[in-house]
Amino acid sequence: MEQRLRRKVLYIEGMSCTSCEMRIENALKKLDGVKEVKAIFSSSNVYIAYDENHLGLEQIIQTIEKLGYVVRIKSDAAVVSKANAKKEKEDKLSISQLLGIGIILLALYVIIKNTVGFNFVPEVDQSMGYGILFFIGLLTSLHCIAMCGGINLSQCISYKVGKEADKDNSGKFSNLRPSLLYNGGRVISYTVIGGIVGALGSSISFSGAAKGIVAVIAGVFMVIMGLN
Template sequence: MDRKTAIFHISGMTCAHCEKRIRNAVKELEGVISADVSFPRKKAEVVFDADRLTENDIRAAIEEQGYAVKSVGEPGRRHPVGKVLPIFLIVLALYFIAKYTVGFDFINLIPKIDQSISLAALFVTGLLTSVHCIAMCGGINLSQSVGAADDSRGSLKRPLLYNLGRVISYTVIGGMVGGIGSVLFVSAAVKGAIMLVAAVFMILMGLSMLGWLPWWLVPRLPAKLSSRAGKAKQGKGPFIVGLLNGLLPCGPLQAMQLYALSTGSVLLGAISMLLFSLGTVPLMLGAGVVFSVLKGRFTRVITRVSAVLVILIAVVMLVSAGGLLGLNMNIDGGSGIAAAGSDAGPQEETASGKAGGYYVASLNDGVQEVEAPLARSEYPSILVQKGIPVRFNIRAEDKNINGCNNAVVFPAFGIERELKPGDNMFEFTPELAGTFDYTCWMGMIYGKIKVVG
């Protein structure tokens, strides 16, 4: 026996289940003595009998599972940044083209989520946010949807099991947080802290999917859970991973969990998350079926695109978390207010340029009064003086209130309140000069309060 050891670098691994798939595929080859596969290190070390097997045979077995393989010492074809940078640029270009040419903004698609929301609207919310699910969970969905090469019946069964696990997990968690909401109040700062932790984990996950994370930083399940989730031959793997999916850090999922928390009811919390999860199923299931029949280079491209979108979404979540925590993190420098429209008069003239896009307060009987309209995807910015009480009225038309801007948070002044159609009066006294952001309950829409001495 001619005993040899070969080491392969593997790209396209998205979770600990991938290492088990590769290990099983390699061990099925005649002549393999041992196979050690590491997801964090993106590496496989195979000991084999060179009289019965070649390195090319091992490489082919791994590539058949949908992964890219490179032997140690083999020259790389392209720097990894060069593979991912075009995806970043394309995604950003598509977003800005959609926003600034046709005025598309996904915030306007979010239904208003409050106690009066209909059951159908909860389902629609899931349907609309399922595009995010494809980005966030695309790699996981891919790994659970692709079965063994000879499993012709698995193209629908595995995605169904994965999505069934997700629906059950979301529903149970909804009931749990609904029960917690009956006895606890969650402040904007707590929401921001939760979002901050989730964003950090999402960035780690995206970098891990790209293979850019040091192996010791790669997030992974405990060995026992990973082992159970990998038992695909018993048909339980995708279902277990679907159950664990409910614990992933995810922006829209967290938003719905916070809504379930606000219901203060186990039953209503469970129902809201059930309907939301059912709304995400059509697109996720369809993608899973497609993933199950397409392999090779396609799966690696999907993994890279998913990783890029996860990182971009995480950056947005970091900014949102900063807003909820009272940090001035809005990247666009605040809202340009004149475009939102205003009643004719001195305020509009001032906001159009003389005060740099800010509505200027007027002093009446020792109180600064300022009034401004609500736009669908921005809050008005105002200019006030330090040390004088402020009465700030946001005029909101019902058609402009959506699921993101319907609740406003002023972190610097300790104010949290839902907006209603008509006048919404906010009163506070700024004691310090400076510029203070206020934001929506999701931390995605901003306005500025500029305080001068």
């Protein structure tokens, strides 16, 4: 039977991140008759090509809506106009939010610098009691949550989305698997990379400017990861 290839652009309400893209794409690729599918969260669009002999548009819409999203056919001019207006409004809000966050961070920096300072966490030594050690541990854990929490969350979501329809993901420990994989990989990679960097550090010394450049590059990389 000759293929009747049909292409559609769907507007998806509620698609907000790359994990949403993966979730929708994985669900649609499992449908018999889907030839191509691409979800783009930044425009809230899903581009799909399917064979009308095996699949109908209603089934595609139902599959997406079962995931918790609302589907609009992009050819509807009113929907397009509404989507563009919504995106323009969100862009304005995001600029205002970024400016507000920047002002708050600057204010916090000035307050901390002129009060307790940035070296208020005491250095650990043998004379400290368990209470002080516990308190220092709580303070340093905030750093771990801020730095690794978002990465851990994004990795767990991506893993769950990629495996949500697989039968082998319904076992007793399936919910713990993403966290175990993330933390196991983190410990192993930190150990290996730390050993390599330590070996290099014993033979190579960096100037103050070089250390600053490395810190800036690392900071930019972490910001990019956070935005993704």
